[in-house]
Amino acid sequence: MSTSNITFRKTGSSIKVTPVDEVSLEARAASLATRSIKTDSKRAALHLAIRCMDLTTLEGADTPEKVASLCQKAKRPDPSNHDVPSVAAVCIYPEMVHHAVEATEGSSVKVASVAGAFPSGLSTIEARTADIADAVKRGADEIDIVLNRSAFLAGDEQRAFEEIVASKDACGKAHLKVILEVGELGSYDKIRQASMLAMTAGADFIKTSTGKISQASSLPRVLCMAEAVRDFAQQTDISVGIKAAGGIRTAKQAWHYLVVIGETLGTEWLSPEMFRIGASSLLNDVLLQLKRLDSGSYSGPDYVTVD
Amino acid sequence: MVNSNSKGGSSLEDFGIEYASAIESTSLVNIKDKYGLFIDGNFVDSSSGKSFKTLDPSTEKPLSVVAEASSDDVDRAVRAAGVAYEKYWKKMPGADRARYLFRIARHLQERAREFAVLETLDGGKPIKESRDVDLPLAAAHFFYHAGWADKLEYAFPQRQLEPHGVVGQIIPWNFPLLMAAWKLAPALACGNTVVLKPAETTPLTALLLAEIIRDVDLPPGVVNIVTGAGETGSAIVEHPEVNKLAFTGSTEVGKLIQRSAIRRNLPLTLELGGKAPHVIFEDAALDQAIEGVINGIFFNQGHVCCAGSRLLVQESIADNFIDRLQKRIELLRVGNPLDKNTDIGAINSQAQLERIDQLVKAGIEEGAEVFKPSCSLPENGYWYPPTVLTGVQQSHRVAREEIFGPVLVVQTFRTPEEALEKANNTPYGLSAGIWTEKGSLIHWMAERLRAGVIWANTFNKFDPTSPFGGYKESGFGREGGMHGLAAYLKNSGGRS
Numbered sequence: 058m059s060t061s062n063i064t065f066r067k068t069g070s071s072i073k074v075t076p077v078d079e080v081s082l083e084a085r086a087a088s089l090a091t092r093s094i095k096t097d098s099k100r101a102a103l104h105l106a107i108r109c110m111d112l113t114t115l116e117g118a119d120t121p122e123k124v125a126s127l128c129q130k131a132k133r134p135d136p137s138n139h140d141v142p143s144v145a146a147v148c149i150y151p152e153m154v155h156h157a158v159e160a161t162e163g164s165s166v167k168v169a170s171v172a173g174a175f176p177s178g179l180s181t182i183e184a185r186t187a188d189i190a191d192a193v194k195r196g197a198d199e200i201d202i203v204l205n206r207s208a209f210l211a212g213d214e215q216r217a218f219e220e221i222v223a224s225k226d227a228c229g230k231a232h233l234k235v236i237l238e239v240g241e242l243g244s245y246d247k248i249r250q251a252s253m254l255a256m257t258a259g260a261d262f263i264k265t266s267t268g269k270i271s272q273a274s275s276l277p278r279v280l281c282m283a284e285a286v287r288d289f290a291q292q293t294d295i296s297v298g299i300k301a302a303g304g305i306r307t308a309k310q311a312w313h314y315l316v317v318i319g320e321t322l323g324t325e326w327l328s329p330e331m332f333r334i335g336a337s338s339l340l341n342d343v344l345l346q347l348k349r350l351d352s353g354s355y356s357g358p359d360y361v362t363v364d
Numbered sequence: 365m366v367n368s369n370s371k372g373g374s375s376l377e378d379f380g381i382e383y384a385s386a387i388e389s390t391s392l393v394n395i396k397d398k399y400g401l402f403i404d405g406n407f408v409d410s411s412s413g414k415s416f417k418t419l420d421p422s423t424e425k426p427l428s429v430v431a432e433a434s435s436d437d438v439d440r441a442v443r444a445a446g447v448a449y450e451k452y453w454k455k456m457p458g459a460d461r462a463r464y465l466f467r468i469a470r471h472l473q474e475r476a477r478e479f480a481v482l483e484t485l486d487g488g489k490p491i492k493e494s495r496d497v498d499l500p501l502a503a504a505h506f507f508y509h510a511g512w513a514d515k516l517e518y519a520f521p522q523r524q525l526e527p528h529g530v531v532g533q534i535i536p537w538n539f540p541l542l543m544a545a546w547k548l549a550p551a552l553a554c555g556n557t558v559v560l561k562p563a564e565t566t567p568l569t570a571l572l573l574a575e576i577i578r579d580v581d582l583p584p585g586v587v588n589i590v591t592g593a594g595e596t597g598s599a600i601v602e603h604p605e606v607n608k609l610a611f612t613g614s615t616e617v618g619k620l621i622q623r624s625a626i627r628r629n630l631p632l633t634l635e636l637g638g639k640a641p642h643v644i645f646e647d648a649a650l651d652q653a654i655e656g657v658i659n660g661i662f663f664n665q666g667h668v669c670c671a672g673s674r675l676l677v678q679e680s681i682a683d684n685f686i687d688r689l690q691k692r693i694e695l696l697r698v699g700n701p702l703d704k705n706t707d708i709g710a711i712n713s714q715a716q717l718e719r720i721d722q723l724v725k726a727g728i729e730e731g732a733e734v735f736k737p738s739c740s741l742p743e744n745g746y747w748y749p750p751t752v753l754t755g756v757q758q759s760h761r762v763a764r765e766e767i768f769g770p771v772l773v774v775q776t777f778r779t780p781e782e783a784l785e786k787a788n789n790t791p792y793g794l795s796a797g798i799w800t801e802k803g804s805l806i807h808w809m810a811e812r813l814r815a816g817v818i819w820a821n822t823f824n825k826f827d828p829t830s831p832f833g834g835y836k837e838s839g840f841g842r843e844g845g846m847h848g849l850a851a852y853l854k855n856s857g858g859r860s
Binding site for chain 1: 377
């Protein structure tokens, strides 16, 4: 059975959540993925995809050099073509934030840091807010935290909610993205509930995935979140952003996401302020497609930089 | 034409991103200058020399000229079918009949793109529908019934089964090839021979199917296809050597056929009009229900007998639901049916366009409020924008008469009892849709709705294994599944 409300025990207040029908949702996402795009519009779409991209490295083996190199690529994705815009942000661990701040100084590229016991979120809320505050102090513009799935799925929505509120406080001026880790939520109904919960708790963005589990972003999952964002905007007049992350590797996939966002939420959401794609390997495919538009032929992976 | 559903009213186009007009190539299709009748395995001219034009409703350009079968031609076709029945088909083991049906199915799959393009050209439906719905389903019907041909005794055990002999079949213009498949496949699987008449505005895919029938070496006369309008149809209906009739089309014509069939005690299957209720309860998955409503009424321009043309939405969510629905309708792409991005194609004929227009005007006169999106329509051809009529009362003509176009009428209800009462208060009873997350309510409604097909949390889903047919003025007899087989066999115990 689907729950159509999340009720908070302590306050007795509740958030209304519309149920989701899996079969029809997936059918709609599949039909949006069949839209084709005019050749002379492709450059605009590819540039938009780049402008909305969060270039990401979240490895235990990350080094200051690797982060510096990522930032360089973020600022100037194609060294041979200055028409190609910068990406929206780089997404890294807190330890790397000050390196990234240094490397992106003077550019439009934002520094996003995961924080709050990423990717599980299973530390005390005190430890997590301290982690967030530390990343912000180091200069992060945006903070990506995870939803406490353990509490949320166990029915303790109150706790999941309050932790996001506390995290938002710890962010200060930094933007808060809440990762729902949709691959662990088990149903579209839960994705929609989690979306509403995170938005109500103060998230500036809701984000699909950590990229640390195999089940990540998908078109129907993002469609499901986009419908929640639209509901929330309708009910509160607050526009929350969406970030799709994990498993988005090709320019064509990126285009499908732009169609889903554009047709569900409108073009207001087609900007780096409201939509992000988190990816590590997508950028090079987009660059290859752009080169093809210029030259008329495909080059190859050696014609774009690895990082 | 693509408008955003956000506050700003901007579109992807405003953003410098346009959907491609991805036009399906027509190079695969070779339309002849003229077409003959398919009688006794050959294409022949009509005895009267009369013919009629068929055109592309999206441009009004003529596509070809098609022979008009006179009553003499129909007589030739019926006799050919009678001979073929005695000489080949009656004696042939079911397993051999199956081989022919499997072959037709495979040929349809192989030439699917060609058929899809021709269907779209002749009928005006979007290529994405002819490609993704009509063709796969048509092939599936032949495959499914091929499987039954040698197993009929297991479908109806302990019965002395026998085919009817010569079957007369008359089909409509909304799913020209698919309806031919629905009719031919079970008739042939059960051992009958056929005289089939496609609709006069959409004869071309049935005639292309005749080529396949010839190519697979089906014995001559087993399937005969005669083209023409009402007179040709009535020659089939009145022919004394036709042993069974099947008709899909308007209730008005269905009643005439029924009169004739009753006089001669002829077995008859009728699949007629509809005015299906599509009921949305307040706890439904609303975003998906919107998609269901869109599909229910705008699929094939609403030229669907089971279209969900009466939206019944629960009072508590009505304003919000209609608001969302209208925003979603703004996103529909109306235009060139051959464009793969097109959602709504052309109205099938001038006559149908006039009927839609006239009924909508009547609705407005009776007090309905009309909503049409801001999309522009092509200059030539027959077009009608997706339309929603709100403020409609049960007594309004638009709530009672079948419009058979992209026009949705909206009513509200407060309790499930009221929804049920309004839903059933129609002379029709072909289909119905229910949207709620509450399983028990689905069952409660489904038990009480008087409709042959009831969809829950989906709409317009078809499958050859599932019987399809109506209550009341929507007809009788079933097509598809074991129930559909029963219609083409004597002594099956089912309605034939």
